[in-house]
Amino acid sequence: MIFIKKKTGIEKKKARWGFIFTIPAIIFFSVFSFYPIINAFITSFYKKDLLSLSKPKFIGLGNYKYLIHSESFWNSVKATTIFTVGTFIPLVIISLILAVFISSRKRFQKFFQMSYYSPALLSSVVAATIWLLMFDPRGLANQFLNFILNTPGKDYKWLTSSGMLRLATIIVYFWKYIGYFTVIFVTGIASIPQSINEAARIDGANRWQVFSRITLPLIKPTTLLVSVMAMTQCLKTFSTQYLFTQSGAPLKPIDVITLNIYNTAIRDHQIGRASAMSIILFVIIMVLTLIQFRVSKAEEVQY
Amino acid sequence: MIRNKKVVIVFIAVLCMIVGLFGKTVELVFWTHEDPNRTPLEEAYIEEFQKMYPEVKITRVTYPSSKIKEVVLTAFAARKGPDIFNMEIQDAYPYVVKERVAPVDLKAIGLKSYDELLSMYVEGTMDPVIYNGKIYGLPLEVTNWCLYLNKKYFREVGLDPEKDYPKTWEDIVSTSEKLVIRDGEILLRRGFDFRYPYYFTEWLPLVVQLGGSLLSEDGKTAIINDEAWLKALQFMKDWGPQGKNLGSPTYQPARNEFNRDNNSVTMCMSGLYQIDRIKAQNPEFYESGEWMVVPFPVFENAVNDVRCNYYGHYYMVNAESSKEKQEYAWKFIDFMLSHPEDYLVQVGLIQPKNTLLDSEVFKNYPYADVFMSDLAKSQPVPLHPKGPQLEQLIREAIEDVMLTNVTAEQALATLKKKANELLQED
Numbered sequence: 001m002i003f004i005k006k007k008t009g010i011e012k013k014k015a016r017w018g019f020i021f022t023i024p025a026i027i028f029f030s031v032f033s034f035y036p037i038i039n040a041f042i043t044s045f046y047k048k049d050l051l052s053l054s055k056p057k058f059i060g061l062g063n064y065k066y067l068i069h070s071e072s073f074w075n076s077v078k079a080t081t082i083f084t085v086g087t088f089i090p091l092v093i094i095s096l097i098l099a100v101f102i103s104s105r106k107r108f109q110k111f112f113q114m115s116y117y118s119p120a121l122l123s124s125v126v127a128a129t130i131w132l133l134m135f136d137p138r139g140l141a142n143q144f145l146n147f148i149l150n151t152p153g154k155d156y157k158w159l160t161s162s163g164m165l166r167l168a169t170i171i172v173y174f175w176k177y178i179g180y181f182t183v184i185f186v187t188g189i190a191s192i193p194q195s196i197n198e199a200a201r202i203d204g205a206n207r208w209q210v211f212s213r214i215t216l217p218l219i220k221p222t223t224l225l226v227s228v229m230a231m232t233q234c235l236k237t238f239s240t241q242y243l244f245t246q247s248g249a250p251l252k253p254i255d256v257i258t259l260n261i262y263n264t265a266i267r268d269h270q271i272g273r274a275s276a277m278s279i280i281l282f283v284i285i286m287v288l289t290l291i292q293f294r295v296s297k298a299e300e301v302q303y
Numbered sequence: 304m305i306r307n308k309k310v311v312i313v314f315i316a317v318l319c320m321i322v323g324l325f326g327k328t329v330e331l332v333f334w335t336h337e338d339p340n341r342t343p344l345e346e347a348y349i350e351e352f353q354k355m356y357p358e359v360k361i362t363r364v365t366y367p368s369s370k371i372k373e374v375v376l377t378a379f380a381a382r383k384g385p386d387i388f389n390m391e392i393q394d395a396y397p398y399v400v401k402e403r404v405a406p407v408d409l410k411a412i413g414l415k416s417y418d419e420l421l422s423m424y425v426e427g428t429m430d431p432v433i434y435n436g437k438i439y440g441l442p443l444e445v446t447n448w449c450l451y452l453n454k455k456y457f458r459e460v461g462l463d464p465e466k467d468y469p470k471t472w473e474d475i476v477s478t479s480e481k482l483v484i485r486d487g488e489i490l491l492r493r494g495f496d497f498r499y500p501y502y503f504t505e506w507l508p509l510v511v512q513l514g515g516s517l518l519s520e521d522g523k524t525a526i527i528n529d530e531a532w533l534k535a536l537q538f539m540k541d542w543g544p545q546g547k548n549l550g551s552p553t554y555q556p557a558r559n560e561f562n563r564d565n566n567s568v569t570m571c572m573s574g575l576y577q578i579d580r581i582k583a584q585n586p587e588f589y590e591s592g593e594w595m596v597v598p599f600p601v602f603e604n605a606v607n608d609v610r611c612n613y614y615g616h617y618y619m620v621n622a623e624s625s626k627e628k629q630e631y632a633w634k635f636i637d638f639m640l641s642h643p644e645d646y647l648v649q650v651g652l653i654q655p656k657n658t659l660l661d662s663e664v665f666k667n668y669p670y671a672d673v674f675m676s677d678l679a680k681s682q683p684v685p686l687h688p689k690g691p692q693l694e695q696l697i698r699e700a701i702e703d704v705m706l707t708n709v710t711a712e713q714a715l716a717t718l719k720k721k722a723n724e725l726l727q728e729d
Contacts, residue, residue, distance in 0.1 A: 050380045051401045137489045137554060153487015159553035160544060160706040246369065248499050248552030250702040251695075266373050267691045269397065271380070 037282065044276035050269040063276035073277065075252060076260040079166075083241075083256055084234040086170045091230045095178055096223070099185030100211060113186060116179030124176065124239035131172045131240075132247050135159050141168075159244065162253035169254050172240045177233065181226050188222025189215060224296040228289050235285050238262065257281050329631050331361045334375060334385040336368040336616075340579055340650040348639045355638075359631050379403055379621075386624045387632050389443050389616045392431045393503060393694075396686045399432065399439045404619040406437040411630045412637040428655035431683050432617050440617030441636050444652035446574040447613040447678045448498070448505060448599065449670070451561055455593045456482055456492070456569040468597045469495070469570070472509065472538065475600055479549045482569045488548060495570035496550035496557040497542075502697045503684045504612050505572055508599070510535045514606035517685050517693065525693065525722035529715060531606075536704050536711035543705030551705065564588040572599070572611065575674050576651035596670040598677050610677040612684045647671075689725055696721050 044063055048056035067073045102112045119127065134140040135158035145156055158168045192215065200210050216223075238258040245251045245259070255263075257277060265274035335345075342365065349361045364385070366374050372394050378384045379398070389395070398404045407420065414420050417438055421429055424442065432440035450469070457464040460481045469475045479494025498505050507517060515531025518524065526532055540546050550557075557571035562584045578596075582589040599610040618640070620632045643659040646652045647668060659665050660675065687693065700718040703709040 049401070050376060051397055051403055053401070053403070135553075137551070138491065142489060153485070153489055155488035155544070157544065157706075160551060162707070248554075250699075250706055252699065252702075263695075266376060267695065269376075 040275040040278050040282075043272055044279050046272045048270075048272040050265060050271045052269075056272065059272070063273045064280075066273065067276055067280065072255070072260065073257075076255050076257045076277075079252075079254055080235060080237075080256045080258075082166055083169060083173075083237060083254070084231060086166065087173050087237075088227070088230045088234045090170075091174060091177060091181055091234075092223070092227050094174075095181035095226065096185050098178070098182045099189055100215065102182065102186050103189045109186075113179075113183055116182050118179065119176045120180040122176065125243060127176050128172055128240045128243040131168070131175075132159075132243065135168050159247075159249040162250070165244070165249055165253050169237075169240050169244060173234070173237060177230070181230060184226055184229075185219065185222060188219040188225075191222075192218045220296060224292060228292055231288060231292070232285055235281065235288075327358065329359045329627060331359060331387060331628060331632055331635065332385040333361055333363045333387040333635075334371065334378075335363065335365055335389050336371045337365045338650065340583065341646075341652070344642075344645055344649050345639060348642070349635075352635050352638050356631065356634070359635070361635065382623060384621045384623065386621050386628050387618060387636060388621070389440075389618050392440075392615045392617055393684050393686060393690050395440070395617060395619060396431065396690065397688055398619065399434045400688055403622055404439050405622040405624070405629050406439055407441065408620075408630055408633040411633040423656055423658070425655040425657060425660065427683075428615070431615060431686055432619075440619045441640055442655055443616040443618055443640070444576075444646070445613055445615040445655045445678070446576070446653070447674060447681050448572045448574050448611040449673050449677055450495075450570055450597045450599060451558075451573055451577060451594060452570045452597065453561065453564065453568075453594055455564075456566070464595060468595075469600055470598075471603045472600050473603050475570075476542070476547065476549065479570075480547065483549060484566075485548075488544070490548065490550070490554065492566050493550050493554065493557065493568045496554065496568060497552075498556070498558065498572050499552035500694075500698045502701060503690070503694045504614055506535070506539075506697070506701065507685070508609050508612055508682070509538065509602070511607050511609045511682065512602045512605040518687070522687070523726065525726055526715070526719040529719075532715050532718075533711050536700060536714055539701050540704040540711055545705065545708070552702065561594075562588070564593070574651075575653055575668075575671065578669060579649075579651035596673050598673060608680055609682055610680045613678060613681045614684045692725055693722055696725070 043056075045058060045060055046056035047059045047062065098116060102109055102116075105112065122130075137155050137158075139158075141158050142154070142156055146152055146154055156164060158164050196214055196218070197210060200214050205213065236258055237256055241254045241256050241259045242262065244254060251259075258281070261274045261277045261281070264270050264277065333349075335341075342363075345363060349363060353359055353361065371388075371390055375384065375388050375390060384403070395404075407417075409415065409417070409420065412420075417436075420438060425445075428442060428445050429438060432438055432442075452464060452468060454464040457467065462478065462481065467478070469478045475495050482492065482494035483490060484492035510516070510528075510531050513528075513531035513534050515526075515528035515535070517526070519527055542549050544551050555567075557568045558573045558577060560568040561571040561573075562577075562581050564585055564587075578589075581594065588594065601608055601610070618636045620629050620636070622629075624632065640654060640656075643654040643656045644662060644664045646654055647659065647665060653659070653671075653674070665671055684690075685693070696718055700714040703714045703717075704711055
């Protein structure tokens, strides 16, 4: 026998008001996110020149077929994968470590949070510009490494060699977002009831045991949130790579999918092909996010 | 008295209503790139023009040179483009081919025929905007680049700038080797460095000097004369960090450092406008006379004596603007461009008008003769609907040879394959 709990009058009223309050957000999302996604999806089936006034030509899956055989697209997939893996994993791990460090401080907690968070306030363009000056062969990056490694006059080719260039973009991104994710972790850790930690301590758990057996499992929702956000951000990275290539760095090693989309649309005027690429990126992000949700749900912990 | 006041107020209100109902204002939106020296000049022209035509209101909006390309493109894609705009011709050319800009309105500028218009300009300088027998733009500037050098650093290494300035690309290498100051692998002072990544303008002439070309005469095949391309690519490999380490795209642009006179670069390539920029940025250096301009170098064994490719900024009018707006837009453009001497003296821009070139102002302008004699041997930057993609492929080839272990032969093979595939795409 199935019992369906009927909503009372007050609950109904609350739900109605709740819905009304979400309407602006739904409209906003529909206009600025949902409509462009649908539009891009439709455009991806057409051969359309951004400047031409003539009617776009329907080519079905033509743009997708082209991309599958495109060397440039697969290079972008590779560049995006290297960047995402190289940035997302250290971002999640180190922001967690920093959050634990900050949470364990009795003093200067706010100061540390602010210090780590401040780069996130800078626009990506400003951040990339600052780092470009540092990565100039005569800049601070070479000076620092030469001092530390005692290699006077060595050019570490931050913006020229493929590996160093990729590392340079990873450093910029990591520096910019580490504070942002640290603050989210700090909030997650703060939400764990103090009584659980205290009980563990009374039972004789050491710091590592408290962290690995209590903190880590209980902040799983936060870890999921951070990992989804960090991964999505990394997959969508654009301005650092754009600015670096505009300033003379070679395109190929850092031609991430978003940069390829931009060049295909703005430089080549191929908006249909660019739309197909953005739909593929959208699907990749969605699939990876769903996988993360699935994996984390399987190990859900409650207190 | 009070009654009189009321009458006056009512009269003014009625007048305003009549003007509002019947007096029509034509609003022209004018987008251009940032140029601090040009802004006050054109703002003054707008004011003057609006006095001549009180029914016209012009809004001038500036964008950074690096941004205007995409801003104009996205606006045109959304069919909300400005009434008047300008960009480098290689970026503006697709607007002509795709019929997004209107042909010059001869009646509006008081001319009878295209021939009459063409006769006002230096031969060939209007070619980039002639398409299917019509003219689609009027030149704000035509620019070629010559070699700027800092005499002080030449003397410092025992060279006489007046005699020992580089005439050939081989000279550029040998002079740079004398001028360069290094800290290990790091260049503290460069002799010369290229203007990356403007390869169509500055680097393609090297290929042409050696006998090569970007496209075949029928435009169906790309990368003509492998030997010339190989030599030019090898030159870049030898120039970069993998070779003699005399320069690289990742250092700060040479032309900016040149103005600072801070011992970081001795020679750079730029247009006549650079003179005004030196004056604005570093008046002391400008006044010192420690700089000079010499012609674009040519290879010792050059097959063709061509100099730096020239490019232009042409004022164009949106084909989707109303006929009335188009007419006023051409009138306004013509009005602005009727002051070529002001543009030269105040901004350092050369409008290729015969009257300007024959004027005393031009003849007495520093180094104008060097630029003009080079311009006579210059070709326009290649104009092709797939030009930006072809330039990107050349960029990739040059970066590969300069910054990686890819050989000139490998880079050329990839460039040739990709460029021809690009041309074959419908």
